[in-house]
Amino acid sequence: AGTAPPAIVVENLTKVFKIRGSGEFTAVDDVSFSIPKGTTMALVGESGSGKSTVAKMLLKLEEATSGKIVVGGKDLASVTGKELFNLRSRMQPVFQDPYGSLNPLRNIGNTISEPLSTHNVGTRASRRERVFELLDQVSLPRTLIGRYPNELSGGQRQRIAIARALALKPEIVVLDEAVSALDVLVQAQILRLLADLQAELGLTYLFITHDLAVVRVIADHVCVMQRGKIVEKATTDEVFDDPQEQYTRDLL
Ligand code: ADP
Numbered sequence: 001a002g003t004a005p006p007a008i009v010v011e012n013l014t015k016v017f018k019i020r021g022s023g024e025f026t027a028v029d030d031v032s033f034s035i036p037k038g039t040t041m042a043l044v045g046e047s048g049s050g051k052s053t054v055a056k057m058l059l060k061l062e063e064a065t066s067g068k069i070v071v072g073g074k075d076l077a078s079v080t081g082k083e084l085f086n087l088r089s090r091m092q093p094v095f096q097d098p099y100g101s102l103n104p105l106r107n108i109g110n111t112i113s114e115p116l117s118t119h120n121v122g123t124r125a126s127r128r129e130r131v132f133e134l135l136d137q138v139s140l141p142r143t144l145i146g147r148y149p150n151e152l153s154g155g156q157r158q159r160i161a162i163a164r165a166l167a168l169k170p171e172i173v174v175l176d177e178a179v180s181a182l183d184v185l186v187q188a189q190i191l192r193l194l195a196d197l198q199a200e201l202g203l204t205y206l207f208i209t210h211d212l213a214v215v216r217v218i219a220d221h222v223c224v225m226q227r228g229k230i231v232e233k234a235t236t237d238e239v240f241d242d243p244q245e246q247y248t249r250d251l252l
Pocket residue numbers: 017019025027045046047048049050051052053054
């Protein structure tokens with residue numbers, strides 16, 4: 001292990017939802033982890049354990065109730081304006097439903113280049129060139145550029161979602177059930193692509209899934225979540241060879 005700072009550090013992250021008429025519900029309870037650069041950490045646990053809420057807080061789609069998120073050595077709470085905007089773009093999401101997360105009215109070229117235009121990166125022509133490059137990177141033919149999401153297979157759509165996530169050259173990709181809606185064969189292809197992209201680009205992944213079989217293929221480290229808390233944190237081999245918690249054994 002090197003001395004480089006982790007790509008992301010999460011400290012004591014907590015989310016309390018106020019439920020109308022029934023008080024409060026702690027969906028994420030004092031969660032801490034860090035992910036070394038260029039590695040994959042899986043966040044696993046059954047439905048409702050708080051995984052997506054963690055992802056949403058990292059992506060600022062939900063405000064944290066308390067806790068700290070440090071990206072590339074910088075506390076997200078301590079930066080503002082343009083610096084925050086840029087820091088946020090270093091972490092990009094890929095969600096479960098490849099169709100739902102792509103706008104059906106936007107063709108593939110515009111889908112992939114949208115983050116580039118939002119961030120004012122390059123000219124129209126250079127953005128188009130970058131879209132071709134990204135299609136190459138996710139092993140899709142350039143001829144797909146004018147198609148719409150409903151004209152693609154599930155696996156192709158998820159490749160588009162990945163290309164879009166990579167447009168701004170992020171360091172971290174947060175994958176929330178990114179292969180869960182795909183059949184096993186296509187899952188394996190997407191996992192292979194993710195591994196290749198990680199090797200090529202040095203990406204850091206937070207890989208969220210309820211499916212431990214997938215974890216074994218892709219993750220270096222595993223955090224097991226139960227009712228909002230991390231109950232086990234270990235290397236993938238440790239978790240599979242010698243799980244410490246009964247809850248983890250049940251998941252296996
Ligand atoms: P997971 O992704 O592990 O399935 P989630 O993070 O989506 O779990 O949800 C964790 C818990 O928080 C669930 O009990 C869910 O019902 C609750 N929850 C999620 N979002 C909200 C919300 N906006 N308001 C109230 N409760 C929520």
